[in-house]
Amino acid sequence: MRDLSRAHVEAFLEMMSAERGAAANTLSSYEHDLDDLHSFLNARSVRLTEAASADLSAYLASLAAQGFKPSSQARRLAAMRQFYKFLYAEGLRTDDPTGILDAPKKGRPLPKTMGVDEVGRLLEQAEQEAQDPTPGQLQRLRMFVLLELLYATGMRVSELVSLPARVLDQEGRFLIIRGKGNKERLVPLSQSAIAALKLYGPMLAKERAASDHPQESPWLFPAASKDGYLARQVFARDLKNLAIRAGLTPSMISPHVMRHAFASHLLANGADLRVVQELLGHSDISTTQIYTHVLEERLQQLVQTHHPLAKQAKKQD
Numbered sequence: 001m002r003d004l005s006r007a008h009v010e011a012f013l014e015m016m017s018a019e020r021g022a023a024a025n026t027l028s029s030y031e032h033d034l035d036d037l038h039s040f041l042n043a044r045s046v047r048l049t050e051a052a053s054a055d056l057s058a059y060l061a062s063l064a065a066q067g068f069k070p071s072s073q074a075r076r077l078a079a080m081r082q083f084y085k086f087l088y089a090e091g092l093r094t095d096d097p098t099g100i101l102d103a104p105k106k107g108r109p110l111p112k113t114m115g116v117d118e119v120g121r122l123l124e125q126a127e128q129e130a131q132d133p134t135p136g137q138l139q140r141l142r143m144f145v146l147l148e149l150l151y152a153t154g155m156r157v158s159e160l161v162s163l164p165a166r167v168l169d170q171e172g173r174f175l176i177i178r179g180k181g182n183k184e185r186l187v188p189l190s191q192s193a194i195a196a197l198k199l200y201g202p203m204l205a206k207e208r209a210a211s212d213h214p215q216e217s218p219w220l221f222p223a224a225s226k227d228g229y230l231a232r233q234v235f236a237r238d239l240k241n242l243a244i245r246a247g248l249t250p251s252m253i254s255p256h257v258m259r260h261a262f263a264s265h266l267l268a269n270g271a272d273l274r275v276v277q278e279l280l281g282h283s284d285i286s287t288t289q290i291y292t293h294v295l296e297e298r299l300q301q302l303v304q305t306h307h308p309l310a311k312q313a314k315k316q317d
Contacts, residue, residue, distance in 0.1 A: 005048040009034050012086045021182040023158075033079040049087060053097045056080060060104065070104040077103060114261040118248055123147055125246035130199075138207050142221060142230075143238060145196045150255060152193040153177070154262035154280050157255035161230045163220040168201040179281040187279055 013031060016022040022030075038048045040059045046052075063073050080098050087093040114122075123144075130137070130144040150160055159177050167175065173189050189197075208215070219229035232255065240250035263276050
């Protein structure tokens, strides 16, 4: 990327971080997408900062021709929109070339989820393994605590693995979670999650004290990783292994699937969509509306069970 274009991209990323509170993963995605756009434009002898709507449309068309899914195309378009709006706001352009671009058409697939019985089997397997007193018990108990917290709160996996150790000092049935955009939200804990934490805290402290190099960690799930806490990829891998031991299909289970299960099970049992939006940390209700299929099923059951005409129809059958 030319120095001038690089400088503009870096200024854009700095703004997204400082003013919008964008997460590191989001910034990395924006940078990757803009680098790819620059390579495409460079082949057309067009500067990144001077691209016209037709150039950007051609780029999106090239993505489709390469077999990119509509969701991937939409992500690239979102990065472009943010970047060119930034250039316009900074006076570096007199127009926004993304203003007339249409988002690629895409269906909204229903999220993978797990049944209540499947979640129960997974938690039961984790609890049984956590009770095994042989070496490695702390790691097994950690997995049990992770699952209890995930199913009790519906946290994003990045929020879960980076929970601070001070969670152990909290009294009460709520957690304060710092999510996307550095926004905080309050989520309730189940009794079983609280009980699991009460088991985990003393064992963590005991193992730390017995270490040759006892060291305080600010994280609830410390690990020898770059960030100092359990890597989400490690948790996802261990979760699939646990699923196999529980007799479940590992390809159907992940931390994100359990987050969907949390939301789906709440809605199926009468929770309001707005409440689920708050618990999941969605800034826009439209993001939560992927779960409306659960609401539709519940409403149909309510009508069939309680509406007088539906009851009358059953009698005639």
